Amino acid sequence: MKPVPKFFNTAGPMKPELHYCIDPLTRFDLEEIESLIRQNKYFILHAPRQTGKTSCLLALRDYINKQGEFYAVYANVEGGQAFRNDVKTVESRVVGTIAERAAMTLQSDLPRDLFHKVAASPEQDRLALYLKMLSEALDKPLLLFIDEIDALVGDSLVSVLRQLRSGYDLRPQAFPQSIILCGVRDVRDYRIVLSNQDIVTGGSAFNIKAESLRLGNFSREEIHQLYMQHTAATGQVFDEACFPQIWEATEGQPWLVNALGYEVTMNMRENRDRSVRIIPEMMYRAQERLIYRRDTHIDILIDKLREERVRNVIAPILANEDGEVEQHLKDDDIQYVVDMGLVVRDKPLRIANAIYREVISQANL
């Protein structure tokens, strides 16, 4: 079979054999992460939606497992989302996911066998028990990467965070040596509403002095490098004048960068003729089409605008209440909207890129 030509990925984590790709391991400070792991730290990796968090975690997992010193297990806890405050069901989902992923990584049935043991046990905190039993059973320290931690809410989130903390003193022999919690925000900043309406912060439930790393957007060089992969693969040339425009439109937001690339090289059919040179006017049209089409990425953005604290920050920016905007806003609200990737902390605050600006101003707050 002929190999499928590569393309710009607009759907989920990277597969470098299929997609034009910036090596995920170059997108964060790998040395720092390795050092945190060696120091037995628990830490947080966060960034807005579709920045490449999952791609980075998966690449890190594979990189570490190849070295052979640790077992790195990736688990996505998003499956617990639907069960809201049902602590037991969420816990069982989370443990089940970790067990499945561990079984794949270790290529052994042990993690599944332990899961069944734990499920049958009268113990209350089954996530903690499971991590303890698994860590003890392994011949190398366990590293656990938990993705989409912010899919969990309320009592369930608190229970999971509390249990992850509970074995901290047992690491690395009887608990994971290092845990990475990955989500959109720093989980310690959440105000978690419990089923009894009490509010606790993530930081009090996960009371571990942890580092927090934020994954950034692509630089201009990375955008260029990504698009050049298309040129190298197909011979199709981008006029150099396209690049300042791609930057302006996206400011390096990874999904937007790919979505523009896909639009202009694939969805705009006439450009599938690879002898067509891509010029700024085409990039501009791709941008308009993207905004008009309202992919999920854009739709979720518009959805966010319904939240009062988001509007509190965005509305004065749109109204161009220059310079003074910040003084009237709660820093918590600003941080929230920055963490969502909607706004950047320039002076004055501003919408993160031209595409978002256009989408937001069309949304009629």
Ligand SMILES: Nc1ncnc2c1ncn2[C@@H]1O[C@H](COP(=O)(O)OP(=O)(O)O)[C@@H](O)[C@H]1O
């Ligand atoms: N290393 C990368 N190289 C190129 N594009 C990337 C890379 N990482 C992420 N992206 C872009 O971001 C999108 C989301 O990636 P993903 O890892 O699922 O992010 P997240 O977990 O932050 O939502 C991808 O579909 C792709 O468009």
Ligand SMILES: [Mg+2]
């Ligand atoms: Mg993800």
